[in-house]
Amino acid sequence: DLFDSGKLVSEGWIFGNSFNTELATGGVETGAPPFEAGASQRDNDYMHVINLDKAAELFKAGRAEKIKDFSVLSLETIIEEGVLYFIPEPKSPHGVDVTPDGAYIVVSGKLDPHVTIYSFDKIMKTIADKNWEPDQFGVPVLDFDSCVEAQIEVGLGPLHTQFDNQGYAYTSLFLEPSVARWALGGEAGKKNSEPDWTLVGKVPVQYNVGHIAVAEGDTVSPDGKYLVSMNKWAIDRFAPVGPLVPQNFQLVDIDNSGDTMKVIYDMPIGMGEPHYAQIIKADKLKPWDVYPEVGWNPETQSVRLDYARQGKERIERDGKNVDIYMTLVRSHFKPEHVEVNEGDHIRWHITNVERAYDATHGFAVPGYNINVSLEPGEAQTIEFVADEPGVYPFYCSEFCSALHLEMMGYFLVKPAE
Numbered sequence: 001d002l003f004d005s006g007k008l009v010s011e012g013w014i015f016g017n018s019f020n021t022e023l024a025t026g027g028v029e030t031g032a033p034p035f036e037a038g039a040s041q042r043d044n045d046y047m048h049v050i051n052l053d054k055a056a057e058l059f060k061a062g063r064a065e066k067i068k069d070f071s072v073l074s075l076e077t078i079i080e081e082g083v084l085y086f087i088p089e090p091k092s093p094h095g096v097d098v099t100p101d102g103a104y105i106v107v108s109g110k111l112d113p114h115v116t117i118y119s120f121d122k123i124m125k126t127i128a129d130k131n132w133e134p135d136q137f138g139v140p141v142l143d144f145d146s147c148v149e150a151q152i153e154v155g156l157g158p159l160h161t162q163f164d165n166q167g168y169a170y171t172s173l174f175l176e177p178s179v180a181r182w183a184l185g186g187e188a189g190k191k192n193s194e195p196d197w198t199l200v201g202k203v204p205v206q207y208n209v210g211h212i213a214v215a216e217g218d219t220v221s222p223d224g225k226y227l228v229s230m231n232k233w234a235i236d237r238f239a240p241v242g243p244l245v246p247q248n249f250q251l252v253d254i255d256n257s258g259d260t261m262k263v264i265y266d267m268p269i270g271m272g273e274p275h276y277a278q279i280i281k282a283d284k285l286k287p288w289d290v291y292p293e294v295g296w297n298p299e300t301q302s303v304r305l306d307y308a309r310q311g312k313e314r315i316e317r318d319g320k321n322v323d324i325y326m327t328l329v330r331s332h333f334k335p336e337h338v339e340v341n342e343g344d345h346i347r348w349h350i351t352n353v354e355r356a357y358d359a360t361h362g363f364a365v366p367g368y369n370i371n372v373s374l375e376p377g378e379a380q381t382i383e384f385v386a387d388e389p390g391v392y393p394f395y396c397s398e399f400c401s402a403l404h405l406e407m408m409g410y411f412l413v414k415p416a417e
């Protein structure tokens with residue numbers, strides 16, 4: 001989000017944005033400026049440039065100390081060893097994104113209407129030339145002009161940047177709200193006819209966009225063609241159903257060059273704020289149809305030792321401890337009647353023994369607040385104390401066949417007295 005890792009020429013380095021170099025903590029009660037104003041007083045904050053490979057070397061050489069079980073390289077060590085550098089950036093920026101060739105680092109201005117583009121080569125040269133001033137903690141602050149390649153005025157509220165296969169970059173503009181397309185420079189800039197480092201066009205989006213995703217846009221070989229604008233607000237885009245308005249994903253056609261971007265589809269999203277997302281080619285997905293073996297535990301990605309096997313379904317009692325071994329297959333549970341005593345400690349081992357694609361079953365005992373979903377081959381163990389006597393129906397809670405409604409049984413808990 002506010003950090004990105006280098007790639008190709010800049011691999012082994014990471015870049016991150018910061019704000020509040022003022023070290024403001026708010027405190028209007030005692031006459032201090034409110035936090036958001038206090039944190040925005042200076043014209044510049046710092047992009048962090050971190051030599052991750054070097055940090056890993058220092059860790060291996062035993063230079064880290066343990067603080068609450070975390071291995072930490074001290075500020076003194078990373079300054080001395082050249083792990084951390086700062087570069088001034090327009091104050092309170094938002095995302096930082098590395099271009100597909102790894103040669104440039106793009107900072108989206110947020111409060112500043114520009115994207116600021118830093119050259120990795122220039123950063124390396126500035127470090128080699130020791131062209132820096134230390135900040136109050138001794139961290140080298142590299143000379144801004146020696147590191148910057150270009151600044152482009154893209155519009156109001158630039159937040160995040162993505163890349164395509166035509167040598168274009170795309171920056172979300174939260175306040176306008178729109179997505180700006182601009183031309184990269186360097187090798188990538190030769191892929192389009194626009195002058196390097198210039199604004200090419202904009203497409204309005206509905207409405208305030210945060211993140212954007214171009215197909216494979218974070219990789220060294222972006223796919224282009226489509227961009228998804230993840231808008232935080234939809235306002236008037238859909239029929240109102242109450243105070244809560246959905247977020248809105250918009251599909252943008254970016255296949256043509258120049259100022260030609262077009263919104264082609266709206267999709268309301270009801271679950272949480274859309275954040276970082278990746279679009280990858282479907283043929284890169286190699287999913288399983290069913291788990292590799294029956295008895296699979298998806299959390300450990302291995303077969304459970306104590307899973308319920310087909311043909312070996314049973315109920316075992318050892319004092320007050322009861323182990324139930326149950327299988328699920330269309331459209332019944334085995335066993336169907338499970339009888340225990342009030343106060344028994346239950347371990348209920350359940351296996352969906354299906355080997356058919358999408359043959360998911362559920363196991364619900366609403367009276368005991370139990371509901372699990374088991375994909376084909378999956379096994380789970382549920383542990384609880386049968387502390388309420390009664391007759392509790394259990395049933396399948398994932399639609400599985402025409403006899404789904406009949407896929408049920410009874411859990412009988414005999415009263416202690």
Ligand SMILES: [Cu+2]
Pocket residue numbers: 330331360361362396397398399400401404407
């Ligand atoms: Cu079922």
